[in-house]
Amino acid sequence: MFQSQPPECPCISIIIPVYNAGPYLGECLDSLLSQTFQDWEAICIDDGSSDESPALLDKCAAMDPRFKVVHQQNGGVSNARNRGLEHIRAPYLLLVDSDDWLEADALEQLYGSIRENGGDLVIFGHYFHEFHRPEPRTCLPWFSPSGPEKRKEPLGFRSMTRITSYACDKLFRSSIIREQGMRFQEGVGIGEDLKFILEYLGYSQTILFINRPFYHYRYGAGITGSHQTIWKRMTPQGLLQSLDALTPLCASLPLSFSAAARRQGMSALLYWNLRHRKYMRSIINCMPRKERRAILSRSRLPWWPLLLKSSPVHTSSVLLRHYAVQPVRAFLVRAKAAACRLARRAPASIHE
Structure with a gap:
């Protein structure tokens, strides 16, 4: 485990937009509390939830000062993430959805990898949980079972074809986002992650790929990922x-x-x-x-x-x-x- 820095200088900032995530939010927060790496802060944006989510966030923040909770009127996931970007203090940024969760060693491995290998962006694998399938699918940056676990590449055709169009399987450098004034486009329900990632790549030179799944993505939970739910709202x-x-x-x-x-x-x-x-x-x-x-x-x-x-x-x-x-x-x-x-x-x- 890495040496912890003082609380006022976390190593990784985590933004979690929360909207009526009651059935899944506890698992998401518990996955942060169980991390083997301790030097992080979680900025939880309550986006006008009407269920038990605000109370759960406040309870968690009262127990652990690494959680910062911001309550606001509903403005959508991009608005909530932008609000979170105003509060990040760490040199690295991770975006987590409130119905997903992390492997216990995710932050330790990600922080150690970017500190050791460098790179402007870290791409890692994830587990894809579908409600109609009993077992999750494992999604990795490349399919070679005998290849290296980590690979650093310059930005180009080969590296871009391995980059997914969503933001939760990536570790960003906060300095790039801050210096370029980057924000998610509000009012857009589909493609906001893709626009943000493409803009970020414009200020990146190298990409570090880690061929291990650290993130559990829940698909079709009624919060994210459901085609019918997206259309209805x-x-x-x-x-x-x-x-x-x-x-x-x-x-x-x-x-x-x-x-x-x-x-x-x-x-x-x-x-x-x-x-x-x-x-x-x-x-x-x-x-x-x-x-x-x-x-x-x-x-x-x-x-x-x-x-x-x-x-x-x-x-x-x-x-x-x-x-x-x-x-x-x-x-x-x-x-x-x-x-x-x-x-x-x-x-x-x-x-x-």
């Missing part, structure tokens, strides 16, 4: 605003990128759009046909600019990976897992 105008916010991303790569890096970034962005197209389509398909048609006619992802501005080699690589390599790889992983399950269930030989 979003108006068609809100969804249109979210889709429109994604449209100019291909032109938003910072001018500090070299021409080659911008081409690689375009290809990686195309890869992201392809990868998350199924998710976006599933949300849109929940809408009434008339409203869906109006939104699709007004807001389209810029496929042709991406294709034209990217180099043919990178674009071809992106398309090949999305439509051929990834499906084959996913099939082989599922086949191997099924074979392992059958082997465990097989009766022992009478000759053994």
